Structure formats: C-alpha cells, structure tokens
Amino acid sequence: MNSAHGKSSAGLSPAGPGGGNGARRLPPLNMLRAFEAAGRLLSVTHAAREMSVTQSAVSHQIKALESWLGVALVAREGRRLALTTAGAALLPGLTRALDLMAQSTAGIERLTRRGTLVVNATSTLASQWLIPRLAGFCAQMPGLDVQLVTTLGHLDFEPAQYDVSIRCFADSELAALPARAGWRDVALGPFIPDKLTPVCSPALLAGDGAMESPQGLARHTLLHSRSTPVAWQRWLEEAGAPGLQPAGDLVFDHAHLSVQAAIQGLGVALGNPRFLGDALAGGLLVMPFAQRLSGEKNYYWLRPARAADDPVSAAFCAWLAVA
Known part of the structure; x- marks a missing residue:
C-alpha cells in the first residue's frame, strides 16, 4: 500500500x-x-x-x-x-x-495603483494640446489621479507599462505595429489628424517680411524640429516650392520648442492648428498660408491588452475624441 x-x-x-x-x-x-x-x-x-x-x-x-x-x-x-x-x-x-x-x-x-491613470505622450502633444485640456477630463473623473509621462521615443517603449499611450502614425506604420514585441494585442483609435502649416509671429510679416506665396519663405529663417526632420521638406514639396533655400535654419529638439521660437519672432515654424488654438486666437501666432495643410498621419490612442476592460482608460480615450 x-x-x-x-x-x-x-x-x-x-x-x-x-x-x-x-x-x-x-x-x-x-x-x-x-x-x-x-x-x-x-x-x-x-x-x-x-x-x-x-x-x-x-x-x-x-x-x-x-x-x-x-x-x-x-x-x-x-x-x-x-x-x-x-x-x-x-x-x-x-x-x-x-x-x-x-x-x-x-x-x-495596476492593482496597486487604484484610482490612477497613467498616460504616456510625446512632449509636443502634451504641452501644446493635452495639458491645456486635461482639467476638463479631471473634472469629469473626481478622485482620479492622472500621471502624465512624456517620452522621446516614437516606438521605443512598452505599451503595457501605461494605461493609455498617444502616438502619431502613418498608415504604413500602423500596418507594421503587430510585428513589434509587446504591440500585438494593443487596441488603438484615431482622434486628431496631424496637419501642419507654417506659423509665425505677426511682427515677422511686417514690411519686407510679408509672404504672398510659399516662395516668400526664402526671406525668412525656418525653424526645424529633430523629432520631425523632414516636415519642412515635405511641406515645401506639396506647396510647389521644392528645394527652396531659406535665409537661415534653426533646429530644436522638439516641435513645441520650434513653435515657441516662432512666437518669439525667431522665424517660421510648422505647427498643427488644432494644437495652437490659444496662440492663434490670442494673436501670438498667425498662419500666412492657412489653406495649405500638409500631412498624412493621425494621432492615435493606444490601450494595452491588460486595459481592455478598464472603464477609466476607456473613458479617457472617449474623451480624447471630443476634447
């Protein structure tokens, strides 16, 4: 036995x-x-x-x-x-x-941080668009702590580390996402088109600075961003001014810094009008060619598989679409 x-x-x-x-x-x-x-x-x-x-x-x-x-x-x-x-x-x-x-x-x-929503975004989107509107979401969710994390990497991060992430993608980039480790079960949805147009301070257009056509940009300094290194090249090509040589170039780490430099009168930057509503309405910036918008990307929210049934992150993503 x-x-x-x-x-x-x-x-x-x-x-x-x-x-x-x-x-x-x-x-x-x-x-x-x-x-x-x-x-x-x-x-x-x-x-x-x-x-x-x-x-x-x-x-x-x-x-x-x-x-x-x-x-x-x-x-x-x-x-x-x-x-x-x-x-x-x-x-x-x-x-x-x-x-x-x-x-x-x-x-x-996630279990140890009840009542907390952790959002990852790029610094440009966070500073120009998300932070000015975030109080509206917080007012709808009393008692919820929102942690906003900004990172430089476009793709070099793990979506599972955050409740919601926000990134800008072209269609070709979207198609390649499932091949990345940690991205296979990520849900995502678009909420803002990434359309860019030149912006500058009103004072820059005074006198000889006036721009009646994109060729007029040759008299000005163009403000670039390392995070969007070919944005100006693409805009000029679509505007019918390929190969245009500006009076000068200034390069910044992030797009929101180039826009801040434009406000200070250092030159002409590319910006998304959806991001710059307050600066445009307040007269800090103007759009010389408001009808010329360039860009084929969209901003997307991303939710990892672990947050699929989380009502808080779902509410935040729904809010992004109407904010």
Whole structure:
C-alpha cells in the first residue's frame, strides 16, 4: 500500500528540464533579455538603447548565454547581426515568454495603483494640446489621479507599462505595429489628424517680411524640429516650392520648442492648428498660408491588452475624441 502511494506521488511531481526534483533549469534573466532584444532588433546597438545599458554589456550577456547553452546563437554579417539556426529557433518562444512576464507584472502594478491613470505622450502633444485640456477630463473623473509621462521615443517603449499611450502614425506604420514585441494585442483609435502649416509671429510679416506665396519663405529663417526632420521638406514639396533655400535654419529638439521660437519672432515654424488654438486666437501666432495643410498621419490612442476592460482608460480615450 505504501509502495503504491509512493509511486503515485512520484508520478504527480512536476519535473523540470533540469531533472526530476521540480526545479526549472533556466539561464539568468539578463542573458535572455539581452539576446531577445538583440535578436528581435537584429542590432546590439538598438538592444542596448532599449535596455538602457552599454553595447558591451549586451554582447557580454549574449556570449554568456551561448556559453550556458553550449551553442552559438548569433553571427555577424557585416555591421548587422544575424541569428544562427539555434538562435532563430529560440527567439520566438523567448519573445512570447517575456511579453507574458511584462503583461503579468504590469497587471500587478495596476492593482496597486487604484484610482490612477497613467498616460504616456510625446512632449509636443502634451504641452501644446493635452495639458491645456486635461482639467476638463479631471473634472469629469473626481478622485482620479492622472500621471502624465512624456517620452522621446516614437516606438521605443512598452505599451503595457501605461494605461493609455498617444502616438502619431502613418498608415504604413500602423500596418507594421503587430510585428513589434509587446504591440500585438494593443487596441488603438484615431482622434486628431496631424496637419501642419507654417506659423509665425505677426511682427515677422511686417514690411519686407510679408509672404504672398510659399516662395516668400526664402526671406525668412525656418525653424526645424529633430523629432520631425523632414516636415519642412515635405511641406515645401506639396506647396510647389521644392528645394527652396531659406535665409537661415534653426533646429530644436522638439516641435513645441520650434513653435515657441516662432512666437518669439525667431522665424517660421510648422505647427498643427488644432494644437495652437490659444496662440492663434490670442494673436501670438498667425498662419500666412492657412489653406495649405500638409500631412498624412493621425494621432492615435493606444490601450494595452491588460486595459481592455478598464472603464477609466476607456473613458479617457472617449474623451480624447471630443476634447
């Protein structure tokens, strides 16, 4: 009797890959994360940037994982990274496992911050459009704390870390999103078209500064943004002035800084009239060519899978559409 009982218990014991004692034989998480990021991005440099570590740290972790497994996982093809047969076999399951871990931990974080909505947005949208309107949403949701996080990366962030994220996409970018790790089950919806037009201070147009056509921009300094590096080129092409040489160029990190420089009379910036209503109504800015709007993108709200049934984030996304 005792012998039979012992056999039954042994048969039910969970045996991991490392043996029959139930322990999972797993390499350290940092090794797995480094290989998964480098394999997914096919770049040690991009993986290091995503993980906020050095390139040498990523390379060291990958080599340590290869040593741990006893097999080569990556190879160099010129300046690019390539996966070996073993690496290609390991990557998909590892990506799914890390996605699941991220979703699980994000769900626990959500439980510990009841009454809080965490929103991620770019600094330009936050400063020019969202913050001036945010009091209206807060008035509809008394007792709710809103945390606004601004980040530089257009795509280099994890949607599961936030209740709602806001980004600007072209149709081609939307089609590519499901291929990104952590973005497969993200729901999204458009709420503002990203249409741009030149804006400047009224004083800039006085005297010889008047602009009757886009060619008149040649007498002025153009204000650029590193976050939208080809915006002026595209606008000029659509306006029939390709290759126009301005009197000068000033470059800023973010689009909202270039607009602030336009208010100060430093030159002509590109701005979205939907973002600049107060500055336009208050006479701080004017639109020399109000009929000329350029752009094929839209701003979208994004909700991760863990927030699919969250009424608070749903209410915020609905509010974005009418704010």
